[in-house]
Amino acid sequence: MNEFLEQFLIESRELVEQANSDLLTLEHDPANRPVLDSAFRAFHTLKGAAGIMEFTAMARLTHATEDLLAAVRAGDQVLTTAVVNHCLSSLDQIDLWLDWIEAEEALPEDADSIAERLANDIASPSLSHAEPEPPAAGPTGGTALADDAIALLKEQLALISVPPDAGSSGRLGAAGRVCRNVLRHFGYLEEAGDIETSLALFKTVLLTTPPHDTAPAPPAGQPEAGPADNELQSAPPRTLRVEVGRIEEIVKITGELIVAKNALDHIVRSLDDPENLKQKLQPLNARFNRLTAELLRAVLATRVLPLQRVFQRFLRLVREMALRLQKPVRLVTEGETTEADKVIVEALFEPILHVLRNAIDHGIEPSAERQAAGKPETAVISLRARRDGDQVVIEVEDDGAGIDLAAIRETAIRRRLVTPEAAAQMPEPEILDLIFLPGFSTARALSDISGRGVGMDAVRAAVERLGGRVVLRSVKSVGTTVSFALPFTVMMTRVLTLHAGGQVFGVPFEDVLETVQLPAERVIPIGGTQAITLRGKTIPLINLACALALEATEAAPAVIKAAVVRAGNGEVAALQVDGFGGQLDVILKPMEGLLSGISGIAGSTLLGDGRVLIVLEVGDLLR
């Protein structure tokens, strides 16, 4: 689809939506001049857009509707329900055409005759006389349907009787609305009402089905966001559904652009030249830096989702856990419209689930205990989300027994996580913090709900891996609150982990061409260095442990394992390692403070077990 057609569809859908909402407002508030102007302008711009694209039938229909509204503006025509119905019918027809255009890049063959008929209806002089006569015949007192109305209804039937595909929901919604308008126009109010109810139900069903990214991709060329979808989004801005894969591609390219920018930035900073090149490059470089940062922000903002989906899943899960443990619990959610990066939303599911399990299993007292303490029998867990600057804050608060500090202190001492002397001097928050230490668990018996082998240490590691923090507050016999603070967006880098010299290192995945294993005899000594031949090419072999001044684990392995890497300047080398780990998506943090000057290191990240993974800068290693 060319960019003009794409822009045409985006604008036209926005205008149809705008006109629809304006017309519905006008029906209740016919004297609202700005809204009338806005509706008029929407049809006018639709006409202009159709003219540019040479969709003559659409231009014809929008022209007729625009004239009708122009007459209303001029005071020559009263804004009756019939006028609104005519305009709405035009919009429904345009909506159908837009679907068609999206799939076929052209209007259907019958577009001209339909446009002609609708335009004639609109121009019919009978309109100017206020309301149609009260209905005289028909099931709910509607007037007899005109032949073209019957034809229109039949068309809708034909439209929805095709086998279901990706465009079905759109067609069903649009057909339903056309029928509703026809019936309303001829006074069949009850029938129109029935359709309205079905449409509302239909919308609810659509709303609760999983969103696009979990559904299989629709066949190419099918309109996927039909008119019914347009109505789903109550927020005024027109949205465009984009496959997640495409967004990820843009995110990935942006990431690589930023890597390139960092390299350029480095060169400009260290430039030492007599030609004043540095002076010339600096402003350009500053602009480049600013633009890439803005680009990254804008790109990541396309990947945000409301937390609603995650929160909704917890309602069921909490209910099930509470039933199983026979503790009446009610989950109250708040701020589910808060948005966060898709990566964050998805990665938060496990940690929140774990905290909820803990709350139900350990936090909330058995019913009898609650009654004795004068608490309501049904416990309440609040799951709240809010946006706080660049962060998303999620809190899980229960009204249970609170955490027993003495028990934590004892356990920590018993597990030798802390000495009795240190524990005695610890302030309360620090004692609570002991819960997050690896290997800590106060549960007397592992239940199958919270004892799944992950403790609060795993929760903290998961959150910190995303660049966030988790804090726990607890008041005895009042309850416990766990707060997660996470960045609104994250940029993930894929790394390959390698073992060398008894340690684990990461290498940016995009720098790795392949991994190879070959017998030690194939290593060619060249002076003091070594090389290997790979598909006829000789490339240097660098022992990673030696390059990093670590002790090689095995002096002379029989099989050489190496990752073939390419530096930014195109230079290729093989890094000899002890073994390969796996792929990992991480948030790369640049080295700070004293470590920031070390060459050969691109950054670091936290591993799931709390260890620091150092990610190597391939270019520096090869130098």
Place this chain on the structure above:
Amino acid sequence: MSYKILIVDDSKLARMSVAKLLTTLKPDWTRLEAANADDALKALADSQPDVVLLDFNMPGRDGLDIADELRRRHPGMPVAVISANIQVEIVNRASDAGAAFLPKPLTEQALAAFLRDAEQRLAAA
């Protein structure tokens, strides 16, 4: 001679189509775009275009309003008001504001004629 031209239209599609015509007619001209009256006046102050194309129908201040203001601020600047409504009233008001009237959708021919005239006026000034 290469000039700077400002295209004012709230529809991006319309701006795209004018821009496409301009790449054929005046490939060496610099194109500026604005989506509303405020942006248009800002672009006028910041970038000082030589020629302005205005869509008549825009939310807020319409094309004729801007044309009136342009006549006051920059008398002699070639300005065209583009509208799909070829109504005598609009055509007359455009001519009162010293602006040319061009029908929408804009044809290559109509735009070429206006630009020819504009170039002559700019060269004479």
